[in-house]
Amino acid sequence: MIDVSFLNQLDRFSLVVRKKVTSNYVGSKKSIATGGGLVFKDYRIYAPGDEIKAVDWKVYARTENLYLKTYEEERNLEVHIIVDHSKSMDFGKKFTKFEYASMIGVGFAYLAIKDNEKFQFSTFSEKIDVYNSKRGMGQLAVMVNYLNKMKPKGQSHLYDSITQYKRFIKSRSLIVLISDFLIDIEEIKKALYRFGRHDIKLIQVLDKQEKEIAIEGDYKLKDAETNEEMKTYISRNMRNKYRQMLDDHTAGIQEACNKMGISFYQVTTDTPLFDAFYEILR
Secondary structure, eight states: OOOOTHHHHHHHTHHHHHHHHHHHTSEEEEEEEEEEEEEEEEEEEOOTTSOGGGBOHHHHHHHSSOEEEEEEEEEEEEEEEEEEOSGGGOOOSSSOHHHHHHHHHHHHHHHHHHTTOOEEEEEESSSEEEEOOOSSHHHHHHHHHHHHHOOOOSOOOHHHHHHHHGGGOOSSEEEEEEEOOOSOHHHHHHHHHHHOSSEEEEEEEEOHHHHHOOOOEEEEEEOTTTOOEEEEEEOHHHHHHHHHHHHHHHHHHHHHHHHHTOEEEEEETTSOHHHHHHHHHO
């Protein structure tokens, strides 16, 4: 079940978090160019070629000098939150990976709403499912209810889903993509290239048990997405090989993100949500 109590912590932390988010990713994006806009910046002396209608005649009446008002143009950066809800995300004790990933997504939506920004929330497995988001805190409660009713299913088709989603990205955006990313690295790379030039945060959510695999003996393993089963003996040597393969996989994702200028983070479901956000946004 999705727990939103951590939002109160984000709220108390808002002086730091919102400044970080709005200054780099969401919120009002002010251009350095002056001109028509909503936010008054300063006055400057009239120069030949300026429009005479831009002169502030009240200032002229007091000073007998021609001054123009200058403005900062406001440009909004949309927030796109995309969460994996394939069957492999249905794993975990206190929280499943899907529930934890959803809470991270809800946190980003909350921060966007706090700055009166519109966000787009979507989930994917074999195809993309787009939740029609709007501004306002009331919409957030409806979305949480929607996510609580959703059951992870199917296989993760990341590339196909991102290809379908591209039509929703109309302008330069912050894209938050959350998954366990236990898929082929080449598919991850191809999917990321489909986004183009945007501010992208890739957040890998793993369960502590699957990361450490602290078990030993005879087991029957089942692939959550394909239902394939395999009987095997898990030895200390096998655990070490597994951990090395997982570390190599994560390092491959990190390397791909570094080359594309994408921020990559890995969190486990036993990490307090506030701490996870602190690491992601610091």
